[in-house]
Amino acid sequence: MINRFLRTKSIDQILADAERPEHRLKKTLTAWDLTALGVGAIIGTGIFVLIGTAIVGDDNRLGAGPGIMISFILSGLTCALAALCYAEFSAMIPVAGSAYTFSYATLGEFLAWLTGWNLILEYGVACVAVAIGWSGYFNKLLMLAGLELPYWATNPPHWAGGPEGSIANFPAAIIVLLVTTILVVGIKESARAAGFIVILKTAVIFFFIAVGTPAINVENWQPFMPNGFAGVKTAAAIIFFAYIGFDAVSTAAEEAVNPQRDVPLGILGSLAVCTVLYIAVAAVLTGLVPMDQIDVHAPVAEALSVAGFKWGAALVAFGAVAGITSVLVVMMLGQIRVFFAMSRDQLLSPGLATIHPRFGTPHRATILTGVAVAIMAALLDLGEAADMTNIGTFFAFVLVCSGVMLLRYTKPDQPRPFRLPLMPLVPILGIASCLYLMVGLPTATWIRFVVWTGIGILVYIGYSIKHSKLAHQDNRS
Numbered sequence: 001m002i003n004r005f006l007r008t009k010s011i012d013q014i015l016a017d018a019e020r021p022e023h024r025l026k027k028t029l030t031a032w033d034l035t036a037l038g039v040g041a042i043i044g045t046g047i048f049v050l051i052g053t054a055i056v057g058d059d060n061r062l063g064a065g066p067g068i069m070i071s072f073i074l075s076g077l078t079c080a081l082a083a084l085c086y087a088e089f090s091a092m093i094p095v096a097g098s099a100y101t102f103s104y105a106t107l108g109e110f111l112a113w114l115t116g117w118n119l120i121l122e123y124g125v126a127c128v129a130v131a132i133g134w135s136g137y138f139n140k141l142l143m144l145a146g147l148e149l150p151y152w153a154t155n156p157p158h159w160a161g162g163p164e165g166s167i168a169n170f171p172a173a174i175i176v177l178l179v180t181t182i183l184v185v186g187i188k189e190s191a192r193a194a195g196f197i198v199i200l201k202t203a204v205i206f207f208f209i210a211v212g213t214p215a216i217n218v219e220n221w222q223p224f225m226p227n228g229f230a231g232v233k234t235a236a237a238i239i240f241f242a243y244i245g246f247d248a249v250s251t252a253a254e255e256a257v258n259p260q261r262d263v264p265l266g267i268l269g270s271l272a273v274c275t276v277l278y279i280a281v282a283a284v285l286t287g288l289v290p291m292d293q294i295d296v297h298a299p300v301a302e303a304l305s306v307a308g309f310k311w312g313a314a315l316v317a318f319g320a321v322a323g324i325t326s327v328l329v330v331m332m333l334g335q336i337r338v339f340f341a342m343s344r345d346q347l348l349s350p351g352l353a354t355i356h357p358r359f360g361t362p363h364r365a366t367i368l369t370g371v372a373v374a375i376m377a378a379l380l381d382l383g384e385a386a387d388m389t390n391i392g393t394f395f396a397f398v399l400v401c402s403g404v405m406l407l408r409y410t411k412p413d414q415p416r417p418f419r420l421p422l423m424p425l426v427p428i429l430g431i432a433s434c435l436y437l438m439v440g441l442p443t444a445t446w447i448r449f450v451v452w453t454g455i456g457i458l459v460y461i462g463y464s465i466k467h468s469k470l471a472h473q474d475n476r477s
Contacts, residue, residue, distance in 0.1 A: 006108040007470050009345070011093055011414065014105060017344060017469075018095045018254055025255050026360040031262035036195035037330050038249045038270025043201055044130060044327030047242055047281055048137060048320040052299030054235035055291060057227070064235030066286040067225035069279055071235040072242075076275040078437060079243040081430030082397040083271050084420040085404040087264035090250040091418040092407075094259030098251040099396040100338055104345070106403035106410070113464055115399050116342045117456035121449075122392035123248075123335030124373060130331055131172040131377035134324040138171050140298045141317040144310075156379050172377035179328050180370025183336065184356070184363050197326035202277075204319025207312070208300060209280050215307050216287030226291065237440035240390050242278065246271045247396070248334035260417035332369060339365040346472070347464040391441055391449045394434045401427035401434075 018025075029037075054071060057063030064071045089102040100116035107115075139154050153170045155162035162169075225232055249266040253259045281300065288303045295302035301320060305313035340362040343352035356363040404420065405427045420426055465471065 006110070008106065008108055009104045009112075009470060011105050011411075014093055014095050014101060025355070025362075027255055027257050029252060029256045029262070031258075031265050033195065034249050034252065034256060034262050034266025035269045036198045037252060037333070038246050038266050039202070039273060040195070040198045040326035041248045041330035041334075042243060042246060042270055042274040042327075043198075043205065043277065044133070044242075044324045047205075047278055048133065048298070048300050048324060050133075050239055050242060051282065051285065052294050054238045055286060055299070056294050057231065057234075062227040062231035062234050063291070064231045065223065065226040065291050066221040066283075067229075067232040068235055068239070068282045068286060070225075070232050071239055072275065072278045072282055074232070074236040075240045075243055075437070076271070076278070078236075078240070078397075078430070078433040079246060079271055080275075081426055081433060082401060083246055083267050085397075085401045085427050085430060086247055086250050087267050087418050088404055088416060088420045089400065089407075090253045090263040090267065091260045092414060092416050094253040094256060094263060095341070098247055098253075098334070098338065099400045101341055102403050103399050106407045107399060109347075109465075109468060109470060110460065111399060113342075113347055113460045114453060114456060115396055116338055116347070117459070118392040118395045118449075118453065119338045120335065121452055122396060123331055123338060124369070124376075125392070127176065127328060127331045127335060127369075127373040128172075128376045128380055130324055130328045131176050131373065132169060132380070134175050134321060134328065135169050135172040135377075137298055137301070137317055137320040137324060138175075140301060141314070141321055144314040144317060156381055162381075168378040170378065173374040175325065175328065176332075176370055176374040176377050179325070179332055180366060180374075182329065183332055183366050183370075184361055185359055197322050201319045201323030201326070204316055204323070205277055205281060207319075208304065208316055209284055211309055211312050212284040212288050212304065212307070215309075216284060218287065220287050220290050233437070234440045237390060237437045240393070240437060243271070243274070247393070248330045251334040251337040254337075264418040332366075332373065335373075336362060336365050336369050339369060346467050346469045347460075391438060391445050394438045395449075397434045398431050401430040 051068065053063075055063050055065060055068050086098075090098075093101060093105060095101050098119065100112055100119055103115040104112035135154060139149055142148055149171070151163055152166045153168070155166040156169055157166055158164050227234075246267050249263060249270065253263045256262050285294070285300060285303050288307045293306060298317065298320070301313045301317040304310075304316055339348065339352055342348045343350055343362075343365065352365040352368065353362060354364050355361065405424045407414065408423055
């Protein structure tokens with residue numbers, strides 16, 4: 001039994017399986033496409049929505065106040081350490097599945113399964129959080145135009161934390177289904193749409209910085225850390241959600257034209273650009289509005305409104321709606337590619353790995369993901385969704401950092417088009433920083449994570465361990 005848990009899939013076999021005609025994905029993505037996907041995934045809900053909660057706090061967590069700038073640096077450094085590990089793996093194993101595939105090649109089938117299972121949690125719940133954030137800004141945009149959707153159609157049911165009489169968050173569900181349609185049609189079309197939106201929302205962020213900077217009141221930065229470093233640490237764990245999009249680039253590695261060069265560029269380039277923009281936005285936002293006046297639902301747009309720039313608030317709200325749309329596209333892409341990779345290895349139903357004969361996309365996995373995310377987006381609360389995403393991401397990052405160290409020693413001669421520097425210091429620091437931030441997540445999030453992992457172990461023992469492709473190979477031998 002132990003041998004079954006520890007069996008690994010060779011890199012050669014992983015690459016060969018990716019080239020089988022029945023499972024081959026189209027290779028159409030360039031370095032620009034991958035960087036656009038990365039920026040498209042990173043700049044969105046985290047900066048337009050969750051930053052408000054991270055600054056102000058809520059009933060269960062301390063806010064960082066203006067110290068949110070340090071929180072972004074802390075989260076950015078953590079992601080940079082993990083990103084270097086992802087870049088080495090992605091260039092070496094340019095196959096769909098991201099951390100799941102990397103773990104299968106290094107840590108064994110059981111840990112690969114747990115990684116994939118938690119990536120499903122990460123991307124699936126991230127999509128829910130993004131869709132809910134999109135709905136909030138969409139409603140804000142309508143309000144600025146003199147329109148407003150009824151509260152019962154834009155909030156989760158009362159039993160899920162919504163106001164009395166609410167039915168479901170219908171805009172959140174509708175945008176998910178529209179994005180699902182785009183993803184069924186093709187990856188290149190999805191990348192083009194994300195690239196266009198990236199240009200638009202980056203322009204909106206530069207506009208916010210340019211308009212808001214002259215109106216900064218430095219007195220709003222005092223006290224800089226109203227809840228001490230504890231608030232900064234807690235906020236760093238919350239806004240970590242703002243960064244996780246970079247690992248979605250690695251899930252699309254199999255569809256890159258030149259993955260050995262372009263995937264590391266896409267991962268590291270998108271992370272560097274977004275970190276600088278995040279810190280600038282945090283500085284302007286906290287300088288424009290006192291901490292106790294920041295709107296946790298649409299903080300960036302509302303900050304301009306409070307400062308007297310009503311027209312600017314409308315422009316930012318429009319940019320946020322567009323920007324969060326691109327995040328949803330890339331997050332759902334990541335979720336679908338993990339499903340696809342696990343199904344191709346037969347750890348999940350092989351039917352989900354079916355490729356559409358015309359569009360060249362895993363349409364069954366796409367439709368299943370879209371319907372499930374739409375239902376959850378209509379019924380769940382934003383804060384809980386973001387926390388669950390973060391803990392799943394931390395877990396995956398820890399395993400990727402561990403795997404890249406292990407593979408350096410087990411396969412030192414394996415070609416590595418990109419080699420991360422300062423081995424093993426970088427992955428060790430990556431593991432330590434992820435575990436440090438995990439401690440800052442609420443107890444309820446840990447309980448849900450343990451329960452989800454327990455369900456995953458039962459599914460693996462009951463189905464996957466017997467049906468996996470490696471199990472069939474063992475039986476034949």
